[in-house]
Amino acid sequence: MPQPAGVTRFGAIRASFAGASQGPYMDVSARSLLYAGARAALDSYLDANATGRLDKTEMFAAIEKTRSLFARLIGAEADEIAYTRNVTDGIATFAASLPWQCGDNVVLCEALEHPANLLPWYGLRPRFGIDVKTVAPVRGRIPLEGMLAAIDGRTRVVAVSSVTFAPGFRSPVGALGAECRRRGVLLAVDGAQSIGAIDTHVGSLNVDALATSTQKTLMGLYGLGFLYVRRAVSESLDPIFLSRFGIATEGHEAAVGNPREYKLAKGSRRFDVGNFNFPAAIAVGRSLELLHELGMDNVERHVCGLARKLALGFLEVGLPVFGGEPGSESSHIVTVGRSLGLEHDSAGDERMRDLYAYLVANNAHLSIRRDLLRFSLHVYNNEEDVAQVVDLVRRWNRR
Ligand SMILES: Cc1ncc(COP(=O)(O)O)c(C=O)c1O
Structure with missing residues (x-):
């Protein structure tokens, strides 16, 4: 049978991930295997740094190239993207820059959000007197109806993860986006578990802000993230930190002119702060090129398939897959266990702990989150990995 286009390409790039041949790696939701192309770009940056050959003009050009590659990945414009350190930084930068009034509120589903999309909102409570309204999950999902019902006249923001870190279901971002836009409420998205795995177009989903980091599905390093803010929104905001890269300048990077009369940079560039994490931006630039080359629609089909x-x-083989048979809310993350726990990374269920230890002892890579075993797939995974893990479970069952 002829192979569908794309399959051979995914097979070929597997060799560019050193860890892919060392046991089934199903842990991109914690961090990705580093792509050899990203590693090579990083090595060459470090060589230049070690030998005094770094060139700031080239470094800034690389920053802009990566910014554009990320923007294109999510259907945005380069001016709508700011560099951050991580997801928390992105959410907090956006949240703290909003013009809050005492009594305003944020709606979110606390039980399913990562601290990165909780604490920045809670941190604003004492400062601005805002409220955080939390909605209960339904069967491990962020419920569309519950979220919409919680919106009131003082709601300024609805905050959601596009895919939750556990149990890993997709959230109803498009439906929330359409309704939020209609009601004049901003939709802020934590994209840490989806951007780079799930084909995402911020415009058609009506997303106002989206934060992500580069070490997971973007196949880069820790310590770098991106913040998208829709231009019409960002250009109405004053950044919480003002920096030389956040203002419109010409000529040398430090030539800010009269600091009393600064003009903010276009769009989300106003959220850039000081010098960039150049090596991490250069590295993820190569991974973004790979994602573009593969095509995000193909990537999504591959990882979710x-x-x-x-x-x-x-x-x-009788494992309790959380949520049962995969359906339209499933993603590239599969979780196993009977119920969602409260602790971030422990498994209260002894049997699941035993299975986890067995899999790890047999070179499989996965995580435990909220009492569930979490398996997360990316571009370097193949059917062989899937067969190997299922076979390991079969053997564990027989013991
Ligand atoms: C949904 C989600 N958001 C955010 C993060 C990370 O946040 P930060 O980059 O701020 O450490 C993770 C995982 O680490 C995550 O799963």
Whole structure:
């Protein structure tokens, strides 16, 4: 049977991920295997740094190239993207720059959000007198109806993860976006678990702000993130930190003119702060090129297709896949366990702890989150990985 286009390409790039041949790596939701192309770009930056050959003009050009690559990945413009350190930094930068009035509120589903999309909002409570309204999850999902019902006349922001870190379901971002836009409420998205795995277009989803980091599905390093803010929104905001890169300047980077009469930079560039994490931006630039080359629609099909096969394989050997048979809310993340716990990274269920230890002892890579075993797939995974993990579970069952 002829192979569909794309399959051969995914097979070929597997060799560019050193860890892919060392046991099934299903832990992109914690961090990705580093792409050899990103590693090579990083090495060459470090060589230049070590030998005094770094060139600031080239470094800034690389910053702009990566900014544009990321913007294109999510259907945005380069001016709508700011550099950050991580997701928390992105959410906090956006949140703290909003013109809050005492009594305003944010709606979110606390039980399913990562601290990166909780603490920045809670941190604003004492400063601005705002409220955080939390909605209960339904069957491990962020519920569209519950979220919409919680919006009132004082709601300024709805904050959601596009895919939750556990149990890993997709959130109803598009439906929330349409309704938020209609009601004049901003939609802020934590994209840490989706951007780079799930094809995302911020415009058609009506997203106002989106923060992500580069060490997971963007296949880069820790310590770098991106913040998208829709131009019409960012240009109405004053950045919480004012920096030389956040203002419109010409000529040398430090030539800010009269600091009393600064003009803010276009769009989200006003949120850039000081010098950049150049090596991490250069590295992720190569990974972004790879994602573009593969095509995000192909990437999504590949990773979610493998996740579906993994979930079906688990069900066949009797594992309690959270949520049962994969459906339209499934992603590239499969979680296993009977119920969602409260602790971030512990498994209260002894049997699941035993299975985790067995898999790790047999070179599989996965995480435990909220009492669930979490398997997360990316471009370097293949059907062989899926078959190997299901087979390990089968052997564990027989013991
Ligand atoms: C949904 C989600 N948001 C955010 C983060 C990370 O936040 P930060 O980059 O601020 O450490 C993670 C995982 O680490 C995550 O799963």
